[in-house]
Amino acid sequence: MMKKTLRSRQARGQSMVEAAIGVTLFVTVVAFGIHFAEVGFLSLKVQEAAISALWDGTHGEMHLLPLDYDPAGDSMRDxxxxxxxxxxxxxxxxxxxxxxxxxxxxxxNGMTVSCDMGAGVEWGGATATRVVYRDNGGTACRAQASLNAWRFPRSFLDQGEEGLYQKRNMEDGLASLQVCAVGRPVGGRCAGSYSMLIDDWGLAGEVESVTCNILMQDQLIPCTNAPLHATVFTTYTPTVMPIPGAASMLAERALFMNPLPLTALAMVGLGMKEKTMWLSAAGEESLFTQFPLLRDPIGMGRWTTTPGSLLSGITTMPYGLGYMRREGCFLGKDCD
Structure with a gap:
């Protein structure tokens, strides 16, 4: 009976020692688990900061057509x-x-976010459009931050030669990490980035969205929306000049007649028929009809714009009839 009791006590004592040693190891594992989980979470926030800047920058001003594309860089930096x-x-x-x-x-701490232009994401569009539409090289955004161990036990039961553990939990040199949104730091700097094309070349802003009321075609300021006219005209001109008759043939195929008046047809020999570009953008408030403030060389007193009005000519009559039958639904507007 005595021997059995002694063996039982020895077993319990061994279990207590094993449990005590196991708990010391378990504490270290839990501490590292918490620290690594926090490092992983904060690393995702660094990545999130770079992506946030990349997408938020796209809502800013990208250009001032037809010549200035510097605003894109300012928008991305902001x-x-x-x-x-x-x-x-x-x-x-x-x-x-x-x-x-x-x-x-x-x-x-030390969150740093930057966005640069000319990141190598290129798309120049068609050759005929490059006079106005410029390739800005896209943008690239990067982010980095410092993550540090805080209140992390650097040592645990390792004092002196009699210590239970002979290695420190964490060396001081590993207590600080430089984290990048993309990749790893090189020389303390994060070179990796997220790149994206920006600027759809669309008309934007208060200056580029006003109605293009015709003033006088083929002049320095032909309509009240100079950016709109400049972008269309610089695309139109190199396209029609190498192919004589292309503009009028396209109009005749679409409308089954030449839309220009007889005064323009009489100037075929002078090239007026092909060189004149009638461009306007009138809204619903004007019933899509414009009356040029200055008389054009071809003598047209009014100009019907797409989608057209029943008040002018027959060339846009289908659009005008469609507008009359709209029942409150037209050009994306809500229905009654």
Whole structure:
């Protein structure tokens, strides 16, 4: 009986020692698990900051047609500065400037976001359009931040030769990490980035969206929306000049007649028929009909614009009839 009791006590003592040693190892594993989970979460926030800047920049001004494409760079830099301020606390929603973040065993700080132009994402479009539509090379956004172990046990039961463990939990040189949105840092700098084409070359902004009321065709300022006219005219001109008669033939095929008046047809020998580009953009408020403020050389007193009006000519009559039958639904407007 005595021997059986002694063996039982020895077994319990061994179990206690094994449990004590196992708990010390378990504490280390749990600490590292928490720290690595926080590093993973904050690393995703660095990636999120770069992507946020990339997409937010697309809503900014991209150009001033027909010549200035510098605003795209300003819009992307503004988006990067905004993302850097919003993600300073690794949140993106609270925008606590310069605060950083402190979690259970990890801190994050030094969030930096930047966006550059000419990232090598190129698309120049058709050759005939390159006089106005410029390839800006796309944009690239990157982000980086510092993550540091905080209150992490650097050592555990390792004091002296009699210590249970002979290695430190974490060396000081590994307690700080430089994290990139893409890839790994080289020389302390994150070179990886997210790249994207930006600027759809569409008319945008207050200057480029006004009605193009005809003033006088083939003049320096032919209509009240100079960017609209310039972009269309510079595309139209190199296209029709090498192919004599292309413009009038296209109009005649679409309308089954030449839309220009007899005064223009009489100037065929002078090239007026092909060189004159009638462009306008009138809204519903004008019933799609414009009355040029200045008389054009071909003597047209009014000009019907697409989708047209029943008040002018027969060349756009189908559009005008469609407009009259719209019943409140027209050009994307809500139905009654």
């Amino acid at each position: 988006a990067a500065n905004d993302a850097q301020a919003r993600y300073a606390d690794f949140n993106g929603l609270s925008a606590t400037a310069g605060a950083g973040i402190t979690q259970a065993l990890t801190t994050g």
